[in-house]
Amino acid sequence: MMGQRKDGQGQFFYSFDLDEVVPPDHLVRQIDAVLDLGWVHKELAPYYSHTGRPSIDPELMIRMLIVGYVFAIRSERRLCSEVQVNLAYRWFCKLGIEDGIPDHSVFSRARHERFRQSEALRRVFEGVVANCIAAGLVGGEGFSIDASLIKADVDKKKRLPGDQPIPWPRAEDASRAVREYLAALDVARNDEENGGDDGGSSGGGNRSKPPKVVSLTDPQASWVTRPGVNPFFAYDANYLIDNKAGIIVDAEGTRANRTVEVAVTETMLDRVERRFGLRPQRLAGDTVYGAVRLLKWLVDRQITPHIPVWDKSARSDGTLSRADFVFDRSRNIYICPNGKLLHTTGTVIDRSTLRYRATKLDCDFCAFKMQCCPHTPARQIPRDLHEDARDVARALAKTEAFEQSHRERKKVEMRFAHMKRIFKLDRLRLRGLSGAKDEVLMTATAQNLRRLVKFLCRPPPLAEVTCAA
Numbered sequence: 001m002m003g004q005r006k007d008g009q010g011q012f013f014y015s016f017d018l019d020e021v022v023p024p025d026h027l028v029r030q031i032d033a034v035l036d037l038g039w040v041h042k043e044l045a046p047y048y049s050h051t052g053r054p055s056i057d058p059e060l061m062i063r064m065l066i067v068g069y070v071f072a073i074r075s076e077r078r079l080c081s082e083v084q085v086n087l088a089y090r091w092f093c094k095l096g097i098e099d100g101i102p103d104h105s106v107f108s109r110a111r112h113e114r115f116r117q118s119e120a121l122r123r124v125f126e127g128v129v130a131n132c133i134a135a136g137l138v139g140g141e142g143f144s145i146d147a148s149l150i151k152a153d154v155d156k157k158k159r160l161p162g163d164q165p166i167p168w169p170r171a172e173d174a175s176r177a178v179r180e181y182l183a184a185l186d187v188a189r190n191d192e193e194n195g196g197d198d199g200g201s202s203g204g205g206n207r208s209k210p211p212k213v214v215s216l217t218d219p220q221a222s223w224v225t226r227p228g229v230n231p232f233f234a235y236d237a238n239y240l241i242d243n244k245a246g247i248i249v250d251a252e253g254t255r256a257n258r259t260v261e262v263a264v265t266e267t268m269l270d271r272v273e274r275r276f277g278l279r280p281q282r283l284a285g286d287t288v289y290g291a292v293r294l295l296k297w298l299v300d301r302q303i304t305p306h307i308p309v310w311d312k313s314a315r316s317d318g319t320l321s322r323a324d325f326v327f328d329r330s331r332n333i334y335i336c337p338n339g340k341l342l343h344t345t346g347t348v349i350d351r352s353t354l355r356y357r358a359t360k361l362d363c364d365f366c367a368f369k370m371q372c373c374p375h376t377p378a379r380q381i382p383r384d385l386h387e388d389a390r391d392v393a394r395a396l397a398k399t400e401a402f403e404q405s406h407r408e409r410k411k412v413e414m415r416f417a418h419m420k421r422i423f424k425l426d427r428l429r430l431r432g433l434s435g436a437k438d439e440v441l442m443t444a445t446a447q448n449l450r451r452l453v454k455f456l457c458r459p460p461p462l463a464e465v466t467c468a469a
Contacts, residue, residue: 018097021087028092030453031070034131037062043123047114056102061110062124063093064102069446072424077104111430111438112176121438125251125445126275132247132452133276139244143280144409145268145289147254147261148416150436151427152221152233159223159233162211177432181219184433218431222256235428235436236261237419239412239444240268242280246411247451249278251444253436262294269303282306284405295393296386305393306405320372322381329388334381338366342381349382356381419443 022029040059048055067089068079083089084101095101115121132138160166171179213223213231221233238261240250250268254260265285273279282304290310298305313322325342326335334342334356340363342356349355363369363378373379384390396402420426425443428436 016097018087018091022091025457026088027070027450027453028067028088030457031066031449032092034128034452034456035066035449036127036131037124039123039127040120044114044118044120047118056106056110058110058114058120060093060095060102061107062120064089065107065121065442066124066446066449067092069423069442070449072422074424074429075104076107080104112434116434116438121441121445125441125448128445128448128452129247129249129276132245132448133278135452135456137245137247137452137455138242138249138278140242140278141281142243142284142405142408143249143269143282144241144243144284144405144412145239145265146285146409146412146416147236147238147288148419149224149234149256150237150420150425150440152215152218152235152436153428153431154215154217154221154233156215156232158216159213160216162214166214166216175217175431177218177220177435178216180432180434184220220255220433224256235433235440237416237425237436237440237443238264238268239415240265240272241412241415242278243284243405243408243411245451245455246415248415248444248448249276251440253433253438253440255433258288261288262291265289265294266297269301279303282401282405284409286409290393292384292386292390295389299389299392304396304401305389306396306402307393308397309390309393311390318371319374320368325381327383327387334383336366336368336372336379338368340366342379344383348385352385353382354385356383415447418447423447 037059040062044058064079064083067073067083068076071082073079073082080101080103083093083095087097090097090099129138133140168174168178168182171182174182211223215221215223215233218233221235223231224234225231234256236254236256238252238254239248241248249272252264252268254264269279269283279301280303283298284306287308287310290307292310295305295307295309298307315321320337324337327333328335332344336342336358340358342358344354344356346354358379360378363373366372423443423446425439428439430436430439
């Protein structure tokens, strides 16, 4: 006989255990088993008033944000709707079946104020990295660094040239992203007046020259132009990963700028050493990171730079380039292909360059004159004060260890592919540099969490086990 379910749902009392509904192998159980948020209330207590109406529990908001980033729920409005109806999400957020869901607007104030002031989201990220280290997923020997462009949440039409005055609204009438940009400009201006120079590492308004284009919606976003691609505003997601299992040991959102990418590499390496006591033996990166400043910084700290050198000394007009000259370090001279010597006076040009010069007499009677310096009386060769670091990197580029590091570097490119394809961070939802930092950090946290539980809950060969909650 065919059964038919009755439609009545008017039962007054239910015997319902939410813990029994969530499957033992569900991802939220696995994440809950490795996630420690016991510090949240103590750490955030100074950022809340001791009087007034109780706020939404900050641990609840962090758990909901983790659900959003792990399951690629990009909208906080939609996140609240999903937690409302999804029993597994409710269980992870420690909510009962009848508990109300906070309004989506509460996340904005917490994120812009208490979470950023206390660096709570970074604390969550670093807690997950610490668990990855404890689980043996971080070797600490080889790191890779890379950055990926993420489109900003702006209208490309709302832009002006950066070399003309922009009538920004008053602070009380401006958006949060504009206020953040203007505040960064004030800080940069004060630094210049005080003689300070951070090289743009803060990622704010401090630039040696004005940008070509400024977005009126999100002024800190960078205007990116690439061959064959329509220009767009973007930020950079910077990942520092450990090559053993591809764990992201640090992440940072910055302006899309090559100088900033180099500067933030030093910041992340220092932070990883300070937080976890990890200093890699080698660092792999692409040519963008081959600037002499970073190479010198790495060599001084005994970190082997498996990075191609950023070198623009090659000539395209067919004349001899610097690579055709031999540098004799013991005598501090260059030797030209004809055996003549180029000396330096020791005068530093532009605070970083020495100039080596041949004599006019040697060049006038040289058989290679037209190949070497057809338009100048004598050949000159610039050499950076830290060119030795470049020489170290050039020598390493010919080794098998260098090739191995660059094969391992593909893991960081995979993290970016997953970030955009699986975690849907191909376009930012939050505006301003702080918003970019938050989104990059939370996405990296979600990626590490999923990778951690994948390794911890992987069944052994020929055996079937479940991850303990």
